[in-house]
Amino acid sequence: MSLNTIDAPAASDIAELSVNGVVIDAQAIAAEAAHHAAGADVERAARLALAVRELLTQKAVEKGLLTAGAGLDDATIDHLLEADCPIPCPSEEECQRYHAANSQKFRSPDLVFARHILFALTENAPMTKVRARAEEAHRELARHPDRFEALAQTLSNCPSGQAGGNLGQLSRGESVPEFEAAIFDSTHIGLLPGLVKSRYGFHIVVVERRIAGVALPFEAVRELIQRYLSEHVRHKSIQQYLTLLASGAELTGITLEVRPGFLLQ
Template structure:
């Protein structure tokens, strides 16, 4: 494969070609808009166009496309089905993955908690709100039996009228900063410090926890098979694109043909 090293500041002025086919400068400008968030948008755009042209040429060679026809998702899928066969993972492979990743296959942990929310408002400074929350927290450290009464009197959350009761919680139901304080630990009772979230300051009482229970292999066999198939397919496509590029005559871009970078 022939490639031309280029400075990114002048990359847009260098002609890009794949196996003698020149890629129009206008196509490069259009493709640039799709990669504006990349560190090197010019390189990303040129790489995408090179891969697309190689796939187009291969689809024509395999009789999937007529010469000059536009490459579409259907043609790409057909080409990859022909050239990138993905083996179906065996039951033994699925069981091995299940055993090695047992922590992924369990029912969610349940946490029963109460809280008192001191919400951030425009009328009070963060310092004053935190001070009120800390004062209430100190009181509860001494008199935890007062939690429900203080929740009713102080909380800015509707749950205050139910003694701060949040009911049964699983991960994904609350904001991440709140969940980080209550999940991934065995602690119960009044949390030792305030929990700071986007809504304000929380005093949190964890009443009890119900750990997740392992799911039987049979109930997750299908999802494991799909995951492993997709993983193998992704690697297969990486290797396929690497082979296409390594065997092509490409000018106007420097390419890394190690497995992996072409799909990034």
């Protein structure tokens, strides 16, 4: 569980870090900083995480969920949030309203059944020569489309060539973006009118069939929507809870300002 989600304005010459009189020493800050090495301001991120953790620790001790001096763990944080920050479950009506307002998000994927012949780019094959061979084969297939499988078996640098170039059923996200754009951002059926250039080389592509995605009924996505809305409400509730804790705390060495967004992930 990440706790470094409270924003803090930059501060110069920050010295001692304390939360309600509890001092967090430089050694602890240095140890925590190791977990934030990828951030832009490692020191600041470490102080934020430790300050929030101390706030939650103190609250857990106050609630009797943790003994003084014991370490805070995720289970205790969860129990604290359950006690102080109960999360309402979205109603059926709320889920239905969300589905109605966001129906475009709930569709079955578009499908394309396609074949291709790949003319791969390699260090020993200049692009101009590879393109020329691909264009020649494309012209031949424009005249004799029935030769596609045979040419795929003899010319394609893709393993699919041994299956006549058959790629089977494709949906978005299963191929590289440039290839995906060529086959999905079009309604063309049959031999695509030009070569498709990708990071792998030049492709001759035949689209055999398209199946457009359809809107999914509420019943099919009810659980998905309920989980999404529950998580959304949870994050908002936690945001408000940490805002309350921060506003009532005496802090030195850091100023906590809850930023919009999710505070615990």
